[in-house]
Amino acid sequence: MKKETSFILRGDIVYSKAPLEIVVNEDSYLVCMNGEVEGVYTSIPKEFYKLRLYNYEGCLIIPGMADLHLHAPQYSFRGLNMDLELIQWLEQVAFPEESKYSELIYANEAYDYFVEDLKKSATTRACVFATLHPQSTILLMEKLEKTGLHCMVGKVNMDRNSPDYLVEGTKDSITRTKKWITSVKDKYQNVIPIITPRFLPSCTDELMIELGNICREYQLPLQSHLSENKGEIKWVKELFPSADSYSAAYEQLGTFGGDIHTVMAHCLYIDKYEMDLMKKNGVYMAHCPSSNTNILSGIAPLRTYLDYKIQIGLGSDIGAGDNLSLFNVMAEAIKVSKLYTCLVKAELKPITSREAFYLATKGGGSFFGKVGSFEVGYELDAIIIKDYSQGQPRDFQVEERLERLIYSAKENDIVAKYCKGTQIFDCYKSNSLL
Amino acid sequence: MKKETSFILRGDIVYSKAPLEIVVNEDSYLVCMNGEVEGVYTSIPKEFYKLRLYNYEGCLIIPGMADLHLHAPQYSFRGLNMDLELIQWLEQVAFPEESKYSELIYANEAYDYFVEDLKKSATTRACVFATLHPQSTILLMEKLEKTGLHCMVGKVNMDRNSPDYLVEGTKDSITRTKKWITSVKDKYQNVIPIITPRFLPSCTDELMIELGNICREYQLPLQSHLSENKGEIKWVKELFPSADSYSAAYEQLGTFGGDIHTVMAHCLYIDKYEMDLMKKNGVYMAHCPSSNTNILSGIAPLRTYLDYKIQIGLGSDIGAGDNLSLFNVMAEAIKVSKLYTCLVKAELKPITSREAFYLATKGGGSFFGKVGSFEVGYELDAIIIKDYSQGQPRDFQVEERLERLIYSAKENDIVAKYCKGTQIFDCYKSNSLL
Structure with a gap:
């Protein structure tokens, strides 16, 4: 550097x-x-x-390029166990691996590989999920800081529907998050913390509301997952029956844009009301085609979202996505949009290489300011x-x-x-x- | 070597x-x-x-690995002009480029790049389309021979529905093909000629029938394209109204397996009758997922074909396919099979990494004998x-x-x-x- x-x-x-x-x-x-x-x-x-x-x-x-969605601890098993669907994959692969990051020795070695490869890649900006462990999250932030890349890094929050070995109590999750923010907030030149509720099913209402408050108090951005998989959407409906949609649930909890700079990964099955809400609240969408294919989520109707002028960038979504390179993610975005045209809606034109390039650079970059x-x-x-x-x-x-x-x-x-x-x-x- | x-x-x-x-x-x-x-x-x-x-x-x-379908002259423009569909792409991109192979100087340089990269790749066996030019086809065969890879290489035949600058007269096409075969048939240890009608729309009935006869006379295999695109299938129906299907048209012309060792690329939209015919006649299928996506052909129902025990291998289909690596083709085969499950038929299970590996090695390799x-x-x-x-x-x-x-x-x-x-x-x- x-x-x-x-x-x-x-x-x-x-x-x-x-x-x-x-x-x-x-x-x-x-x-x-x-x-x-x-x-x-x-x-x-x-x-x-x-x-x-x-x-x-x-x-x-x-x-x-800007990578709007990736999980750093999953880099170590990218391209593995790709014969599973989201929930199976989380339980059998992602969660057990993430639990290893309670040990700093493991985190240190694993994050070195990730950070070194990110440094060599086309990516200059990234929104990164770590794990729920504050110490290894700080370790990751320090490693990224040294590269000179500008990253937003989140300690993950999860206080329900999670395995015993990878879960926090609600109060504990809040306390640890505040302590983590205090210790990293003004420490780095290139890296900032981002509030990171894993996704609605793994956070109680109380935790979600408090995380929104933390964003407002400390002026921090927020990242999470939205509408990745049909089973997940049904589950959210059960967990939060008072909301008409997944987006509305986040909105009711105060964690869906507006005064919080927000990016949501995936957004495969959102309806017109949710699209309006994203636009109105300035919520960014991280389009992750590789991941959506690998764990059988489906294809996001990217052309529809582009026409609707939602703010969109690309995400590698390592490790459900198999490749850290945003060149590869651009190719996959083009390819799945073609298959959407072939198989779902012939009137929706595929995205072109020019549009994919826009999304990888200025589209996602704008989440970081005048970037891309x-x-x-x-x-x-x-x-x-x-x-x-x-x-x-x-x-x-x-x-x-x-x-x-x-x-x-x-x-x-x-x-x-x-x-x-x-x-x-x-x-x-x-x-x-x- | x-x-x-x-x-x-x-x-x-x-x-x-x-x-x-x-x-x-x-x-x-x-x-x-x-x-x-x-x-x-x-x-x-x-x-x-x-x-x-x-x-x-x-x-x-x-x-x-065995690559059952690729176009060597298209290697020079792989990953370009990917915003077009099959027929546009042929007319605007593939045909103009292939016409350059009338010049040996151009062919020499371009084929050097192709052969060098094929040599370094995972591929040891390949079914290769050259162009309609006998001299540059021989040049390609000589270059491949030197690598030690075992390849079947075809001078392409096309005597109708082709641009003026890339077409042969029917008699001329037959004469040149026989002359080419005579000059290469026993010349090499690793490379053999394969009869290569481009596809039914670009060959008259007379030419097709004669090419079948040449296969039988010289004991040569045959490669072509089958059922890649819905527009193409309709076109074949118009060109050959007496046949019930694309496969049946080839069959009636005597170029669909049986006593000719045959491989057909793509096979996206074949019906049960065609599947039976492929199986009965021992016709191999070259599954080319990258190409099928790139030029908006669609997804072949690979699980159906595997369950049906059709003989299948993978094809990179350079240059409508963008990557020569069969590792990449395996990944794409898995991915598109997942999207087929998500978007077309939920009851058809995606293919697994183990099955993809089989297709890339023993599945396609068996076209060459006890290989893979x-x-x-x-x-x-x-x-x-x-x-x-x-x-x-x-x-x-x-x-x-x-x-x-x-x-x-x-x-x-x-x-x-x-x-x-x-x-x-x-x-x-x-x-x-x-």
């Missing part, structure tokens, strides 16, 4: 302004001043001659991709190169990465490769 | 016997005699003491995978490691590869890694 927040990046620059509006600046200069985009130029303006130039000529330069684009004034998150390492007998346009990466980016293709103007790493050897 | 067909491989050995029957031999010895599996042992029997031992201790050793398993007498195709390079805080069982690779195998994880007892490559440095 290199603290030098004014510099110039040279390369083939691409970014989104809107779902269907992409900006391509071939062989151009991206000027970063104090961590923010100052502008993109075809040649370096005189006033910036003294800035350091990082020459990535021939490489693609795109905004860093190279428009003037945006925080400078960038990844540099040496895509020409893939052999090819003909030339491709810049946008074609971007589309191809969605389907075939490899980890090592990312040769440098910046978050809010801080260099996360740079392994590009310009002399040997140009 | 190393010609030494008797040796021993040591490692964690896994292979399929049947769709649900997997055999795991941890830290064992796979004895290969004259290119065939002699047996798997927990220690080396005395009579084999003199054989050379390749020590891949700690690595997974699994059978090489480590049972005694099978031709020894093997890939060696250094999967422990992926960081993990806990140990996994051998079958768990295999499942994880389905979702996250990287190209460089494959450290050595054998086909019919010939070493294709070995970049495993035992001393530095063990």
Whole structure:
């Protein structure tokens, strides 16, 4: 990590302004001043001659990506036990594994692998679930802080419908959460706490209400799950009969946007009333196609939500999702939207590669502020991709190169990465490769 | 490529016997005699003491995989223009690109990239479409021959409903095909020609009938496409009104199994009569989930076909499929089968990782003979995978490691590869890694 927040990046620059509006600046200069985009130029303006130039000529330069939903402790078993459905999978796989994070020695080793891989990935911003253990959550926050990535990390809350070995008492959950917040709130430059009720079935009303209050008291964001699976929705209806919908239940508990900056993962089966509520309350949606497929949840009608102008980003949802790379998540988002068109509603057009790119960058990035684009004034998150390492007998346009990466980016293709103007790493050897 | 067909491989050995029957031999010895599996042992029997031992201790050793359907000339634009449907995609993307293979200089460069990547992949056997150009098809065959991989390669036939720049006259197509066969038939040790009518709409009845005759005359296999897309099926009905189905049309033209060893790609919308015909005539099915999703064809009801005991293998279908890796194709096969369960028929269970592994190895391998398993007498195709390079805080069982690779195998994880007892490559440095 290199603290030098004014510099110039040279390369083939691409970014989104809107779902269907992409900006391509071939062989151009991206000027970063104090961590923010100052502008993109075809040649370096005189006033910036003294800035350091990082020459990535021939490489693609795109905004860093935002992963709006992932479970760090599940990284260790990604791509395993994928023959199960949500509730089975939680009970047989996820919960037993998460319980191991009561031990700091285990957490330390496991989180090292996760953090190292996240650092190398296309992701610069992430909303992260830890476990219910405050100490290992703090350990994770410290590791992420050191990378320079900007993350929101949550100690998970769960005080009912959970196994004996992975549950808290209601009071205890509240006390531990407050203590955790106090100890981390102003400690880091890059990482902040996010309030994280696992999902409605695993939190009593009393706990949910208090977690909403904590958000308001400490000005903290909130993340949870919404409408992932039909069985889960039925269960919520039983647990909270006074609400007309899953979203309304969160709303009645005071944990559904409005004065709390909120992101909800999945949202597969929400009705028009819930869509209205999300929009009205500014609740973000984390679309997690890989996970939704793997544990048999189904396909979210992404086209409907995009048309409705709900704020949406992508989530890898490690470990029900099998891949940390948001390139992969973009490909899966496109693919499942095509299958939705084929199998469910022919009139809903699939999302395009351009829209998927928007969702992975500016769409999800906006949850973190002016993030995910190279428009003037945006925080400078960038990844540099040496895509020409893939052999090819003909030339491709810049946008074609971007589309191809969605389907075939490899980890090592990312040769440098910046978050809010801080260099996360740079392994590009310009002399040997140009 | 190393010609030494008797040796021993040591490692964690896994292979399929049947769709649900997997055999795991941890830290064992796979004895290969004259290119065939002699047996798997927990220690080396005395009579084999003199054989050379390749020590891949700690690595997974699994059978090489069979890719039953791919288009080599489309490799150069894989993962591009994925926002189109089959017919648009053929006209706007695939056909213009394939026409470039009339030039040997272009074909030479493009096929080098393809062959090099196929060599490094998990695939040891492949059914390959080239283009309609005999010379560049021969060039491709020569390049594949040198790798040691066993491939069936087809000069494509198309004499109608094709663009002016990529079509043959009927007589010309027949003459050129016979000439091509004569010049390649006994030329190679590893590569054989396969008769390749593109699909029924692009071949006149006269051409199809003659291609069937050529198969019988020269004892050659045949590959084509079947029932990929609903519009295509309707079109076939118009072109061939006397047949009750797409399969029946091929059957009436004498190109649907029986005395011709046949593989048909896709088979999404076949009816019970067609399933019976495939089974009766021993026609193989190449299941290509990535392609079927990408160009909006839909999902093949794989569970139905498996229950029906049709012979099935997997196909990458490069370039409508976006990834050459059969690990990736396995993951996609599992995923689309889950979405079929969620969205189409809840009573059809998704396929499991074990079944996907069977399809990628023994299922497709059987199209090439006794291939795709480590049972005694099978031709020894093997890939060696250094999967422990992926960081993990806990140990996994051998079958768990295999499942994880389905979702996250990287190209460089494959450290050595054998086909019919010939070493294709070995970049495993035992001393530095063990």
